[in-house]
Amino acid sequence: MTVDSEALLQVSGLTVDVRVEARPVRLVDGFDLTIHRGERVALVGESGSGKSVTARAIMRLDPDMTLGGTVAFRGRDLMSLTDKQMRGVRGSQIGLVFQDPLRSLNPLKTIGAQVSEPLRLRGVSQSEAWARARETLDSLGVVNAAERMRAYPFEFSGGMRQRVALAIALVAEPDLLIADEPTTALDTLVQKRVLTLLDDIAKDRGLAVLLITHDLGVVASFADRVSVMYSGRNVEEAPVREFYENPGHPYSQGLLAAVPRIDRDVIELRAMPGAPVRPGARPEGCAFRARCPLATERCAEVRPASRPHLTPGHTVACDVVTLEMAS
Ligand SMILES: Nc1ncnc2c1ncn2[C@@H]1O[C@H](COP(=O)(O)OP(=O)(O)O)[C@@H](O)[C@H]1O
Ligand SMILES: [Mg+2]
Secondary structure (H helix, E strand, O other), rough: OOOOOOEEEOOOOOOOOEEOOOOOEEEEEEEEEEEOOEEEEEEEOOOOOHHEEEEEEEOOOOOOEEEEEEEOOOOHHHHOOOHHHHHHHHHHEEEEEEEEHHOOOOOOHHHHHHHHHHHHHHOHHHHHHHHHHHHHHOOOOOHHHHOOOOOHHHHHHHHHHHHHHHHHHHOOOOEEEEEEHHHHHHHOOHHHHHHHHHHHHHHHHOOOEEOOOEEEHHHHOOOEEEEEOOOOOOEEEEEEHHHHHHOHHHHHHHHHHOOOOOOOOOOOOOOOOOOOOHHHHHOOOOOOHOOOOOOOOOOOOOOOOOOOOOOOEEEOOOOOOHHHHHH
16 A cells, blocks of 8 residues: 555555354455545445444454454554554544444443543643543533533433533543544434534634545534445545536435535435345445446456546546546
């Protein structure tokens, strides 16, 4: 791979394998992504395309999964770190937040204990950790944070719990936040509020964000760049405007086809004709070809590589589209 010295996170040829009933199954099949300092990248794709597995693999959260390829963070290869070193990266250098804050919060510990914990683990004193936890909760719009820190998760609403989860991810001031559908479980108004807060914090701190979402409205308002995932690989990557104006991959075009306006409240990826390919049943050649209006015989044989498309920073993994442009 070419090493990008400006890159904060550089994922190259990532593969994730598991065993299902003793049979090997490849969940992620060659995923590439580069995120620069302060950049926001949205990862989109239908349910089951491998977005969450990719996020978890970058953080090495599942010991049962076999990982291949490289993941470099600030030029350091995360794959070769010990588990202990990796625990040091999580939270302090890369923050993580998931869709369901109830599952990531401990019901038996106070909010204050949980938000200050990442700092305590790094040797910060109790009083300082508590003060910084309070500031972080404040900045996320938790009113009366000092008092609320003595409460337990069940005393918080869904939106407030997600702010707490964000506070835990951000309290140690990481350079990168990986957020996997962080607002999906919340109602529209609360979603907007939480994303606006995240937007403000990211701007303030120069935080880079990998935002996994299926909401194309959120992508348009939040991200600088979009990566589209299908069947364990990225099939298109583009600056956000370019993506909406000139989606190159037939899959991206399908995702965008039913979106009348990108400034509506919530824009779900529409149900495209056909079903996504299951990881155990991925065909040779292009995994999208069975659903693709442009597929040719070649698509059954050759797996399309990502190639430059139209403008700088835009790549598409579709031989029909990219080779046609080139000819
Ligand atoms: N631990 C696992 N073992 C086997 N299959 C898995 C495991 N985790 C996820 N999968 C499968 O991998 C595919 C990708 O899942 P996921 O990354 O959760 O998709 P997404 O987040 O894009 O909706 C799905 O088909 C899912 O069923
Ligand atoms: Mg997911």
